[in-house]
Amino acid sequence: MEMRKRLLVLAASLVAFNAALWLIPKIAPEAPGRWEGVQPAAPPTASASTTPPPPLPADFPSMERPPPTIDVPEGQPQPIATKFGLTYDIPADWVNASTGFGGWEDESGWSVVYGAIGRYGYEVCSAKDGSTLGLSGATGSADLDLAHVATEHAQNAPRIFGAPVDDPGPTVTYSEPQKISAAGSPAVRVTATVRDITRESPCDPPSATFDILTTTSHATAPTAVFMVQLDAGVDGAADHSIADEIFSTIRRSE
Numbered sequence: 001m002e003m004r005k006r007l008l009v010l011a012a013s014l015v016a017f018n019a020a021l022w023l024i025p026k027i028a029p030e031a032p033g034r035w036e037g038v039q040p041a042a043p044p045t046a047s048a049s050t051t052p053p054p055p056l057p058a059d060f061p062s063m064e065r066p067p068p069t070i071d072v073p074e075g076q077p078q079p080i081a082t083k084f085g086l087t088y089d090i091p092a093d094w095v096n097a098s099t100g101f102g103g104w105e106d107e108s109g110w111s112v113v114y115g116a117i118g119r120y121g122y123e124v125c126s127a128k129d130g131s132t133l134g135l136s137g138a139t140g141s142a143d144l145d146l147a148h149v150a151t152e153h154a155q156n157a158p159r160i161f162g163a164p165v166d167d168p169g170p171t172v173t174y175s176e177p178q179k180i181s182a183a184g185s186p187a188v189r190v191t192a193t194v195r196d197i198t199r200e201s202p203c204d205p206p207s208a209t210f211d212i213l214t215t216t217s218h219a220t221a222p223t224a225v226f227m228v229q230l231d232a233g234v235d236g237a238a239d240h241s242i243a244d245e246i247f248s249t250i251r252r253s254e
Contacts, residue, residue, distance in 0.1 A: 061085065061219040066115050067253070069098045081253050082116040082138040085218025086183055088226060089249035090118035090136055091242065102135050104160045112156050114139050114227050121236055125203035133205075134230045134238050136246055140221025146188040146214040147177040149223055157192035157210040160229070171196045180213075182226075182250040187215035189247065205231035211243040218252065226250060 067081035077089040080098040090096065097117045105111035114137025121133025141149045154174055163169045175191040192210040199206060209230050217224035228243040 056222065063220050066099050069096060077249070078118070079249075080116050080118060080136075082224065083220045084138060084140055084224035085220075085253050086138070086215070086224055086250055087253045088116075088136070088138070088246060088251075090246060091120075093120070094134070094136075095119040095122045102137050104156075106159060106162065110159060112153075112160070114225075120230075120238055120242075124236060125201075127201055128203040131203045132231075133234065133236055134228070134242070136226070136228045138227070139225045140217055141214070141223040141225055142221060144222050146186065146223065147179075147190075149225060150177055150188045150190040150212045150214040153212040153214075153225055153227065154190040154192045154210060157194050160210065161194045161197050161208060163198040167198050170194045170198070182213060182215040182247065183252050185216040187213055187250075189213045191243075205237070206233040208232055209240050209243065211247070213247050213250070215250065 063083040066083055070079045070081060070087075072078055075092050077092055078094065078096045079087050079089050080096060081087045095118065097119055100117055101113050101115050102117040102119070103111060103113035114135075117135060117137040119132050119135055121131070123129075123131060124133055125131035143149045151174075157172050158169060161170045161172075171194070173193045173195075175189075175193075178189045180187045180189055190212050192212075194208045194210065195206075197204060197206055197208065209228075209232060211228045211230075213226045215224055215226075216222075226247065228246050230240060230243060231237050232240070
């Protein structure tokens with residue numbers, strides 16, 4: 001997807017992207033004009049409060065760097081601690097890149113970045129360096145409206161899997177914001193299902209899912225945002241139930 005979007009996998013030591021991890025996800029850009037006239041199913045809507053969030057308590061913990069990688073014996077699920085006082089597990093056959101950043105950018109300069117990442121099917125496609133079949137990660141938001149934040153992040157799917165200017169782009173459908181719980185706190189999940197992706201290289205999937213879960217954070221930002229992206233319709237693709245499994249492991253960090 002070199003013309004459409006480029007997968008980013010970056011070292012945690014890059015200061016600029018450490019800042020991007022905090023700043024970029026707070027503002028979900030609108031879909032670019034080249035998708036005007038396309039009629040996918042309407043995304044869910046969630047009204048956000050216009051009242052600024054209250055300041056964080058003076059003793060609210062904050063981390064500038066992600067926690068260190070947690071090592072476990074081979075063959076076991078791998079815990080990834082985030083900067084938000086929450087930990088989640090990735091499957092044993094995923095690559096733990098918990099101290100790095102991952103995300104996407106396109107030719108316009110737009111990008112979205114997550115930290116505490118896990119990667120599935122890393123380098124599985126020889127035609128593209130850094131190829132993956134799945135990616136997980138987390139970031140934070142100052143917005144306390146869980147449904148609004150989940151919806152904003154899910155609406156990045158058309159840009160992540162978008163097409164060149166002369167292509168109509170993929171078909172994206174969205175679930176309604178689902179109220180659930182995570183780590184004993186209220187949570188909201190939104191799933192974007194992406195179909196009809198234009199395949200610019202053998203590494204591009206014909207379809208994919210992009211799942212977002214938001215919940216109360218316990219450090220660094222008021223709201224924690226978890227992401228699981230999975231390619232579909234290609235050899236080795238993970239079942240969508242893997243996203244359910246990953247989200248079910250979210251818990252308070254020890």
